[in-house]
Amino acid sequence: MARPVWTGSISFGMVSIPIRLMPAVKKKSISFNQIDDQTMSRVRYRKVSEATGEEVATEHIVKGYDMGAENYILITDDDLAPLAPAKSKEIGLETFVPADDLNPLMFDASYLIVPDKTPKPYALLATAMAGSGRVGIGRFVMRQKEYLAAIRSDGTYLTLSTLVFPDELVDIGTVDGFEALDDVEISDKELLMAKSLVEALSEDFQPSEYRDEYRLAVEKIIEQKAAGQTPVFEDAPAAKAKVIDLASALEASLREAKEARASHPSATSAAAKKPPAKKARKSA
Numbered sequence: 255m256a257r258p259v260w261t262g263s264i265s266f267g268m269v270s271i272p273i274r275l276m277p278a279v280k281k282k283s284i285s286f287n288q289i290d291d292q293t294m295s296r297v298r299y300r301k302v303s304e305a306t307g308e309e310v311a312t313e314h315i316v317k318g319y320d321m322g323a324e325n326y327i328l329i330t331d332d333d334l335a336p337l338a339p340a341k342s343k344e345i346g347l348e349t350f351v352p353a354d355d356l357n358p359l360m361f362d363a364s365y366l367i368v369p370d371k372t373p374k375p376y377a378l379l380a381t382a383m384a385g386s387g388r389v390g391i392g393r394f395v396m397r398q399k400e401y402l403a404a405i406r407s408d409g410t411y412l413t414l415s416t417l418v419f420p421d422e423l424v425d426i427g428t429v430d431g432f433e434a435l436d437d438v439e440i441s442d443k444e445l446l447m448a449k450s451l452v453e454a455l456s457e458d459f460q461p462s463e464y465r466d467e468y469r470l471a472v473e474k475i476i477e478q479k480a481a482g483q484t485p486v487f488e489d490a491p492a493a494k495a496k497v498i499d500l501a502s503a504l505e506a507s508l509r510e511a512k513e514a515r516a517s518h519p520s521a522t523s524a525a526a527k528k529p530p531a532k533k534a535r536k537s538a
Contacts, residue, residue: 256280260396261370262343264379264405271375273345275396278364278413284472345394345403345414353389356404360417367405367412376412384409447504454511 258274265271288297300309318326369376383390383406390405402417426432475485 264345266347266379269375271379272370274368274370275365276368278366284469342395345392347390347392349391350388351391353387359423362416362418365414367414380407380410380412383407444501447508451508451511454508
């Protein structure tokens with residue numbers, strides 16, 4: 255059973271809501287160890303000095319800020335101690351803002367907010383926020399670091415996402431390449447076909463249809479080799495021919511999207527459910 259990463263409360267005006275934060279995401283990835291193929295033993299890393307090449311004892315490893323030209327400013331724990339945020343067991347909701355006002359790039363890690371001890375205040379906040387289109391913004395301290403957080407409600411459950419601070423976002427104006435957009439001209443025909451392509455590819459999001467194909471393939475190889483089998487690989491799909499002309503590419507994409515939609519199981523089932531057309535009556 256997963257353990258909470260943080261336990262405390264949400265302060266909502268004068269109301270205190272005891273809660274636990276549980277990870278909302280369990281990353282599924284495959285990790286490999288580095289192995290000496292001669293002895294089949296693990297390869298370990300040592301912390302060595304660049305100057306001597308000798309291993310450095312833990313008690314002699316300190317923090318240093320690189321000022322450039324191999325000039326380091328040493329920072330001790332005593333230097334940082336007064337700056338550490340005060341420990342708190344409270345997420346103070348400072349304001350409620352429209353969800354659309356939040357830049358999606360600010361969202362970082364996600365957590366489930368689980369009621370602790372008394373569920374009524376939790377249910378009250380979840381219900382009060384439901385359908386408002388707003389998220390609660392607050393701050394809290396976890397593992398000696400202060401986080402900016404956004405709390406959302408689906409009407410029953412509350413979730414929390416930590417946010418990066420605005421000054422951590424990359425300023426688009428500082429990235430080379432976007433200036434090329436200034437001189438782009440789009441014809442009415444190209445825009446119409448692009449919009450038609452978007453429409454042809456539009457459907458409700460079905461999360462279950464998306465899988466980490468690479469991870470599943472690696473797991474299959476591991477299973478085959480563990481069973482003493484030789485991995486069997488499928489032929490890679492043929493690369494699609496590149497279409498240089500944008501209009502031609504749009505036309506080909508639109509045609510392919512329509513054909514795919516027509517052959518989709520949902521389209522077939524919908525056609526099957528459609529009642530047969532009534533025959534016209536013959537006049538006497």
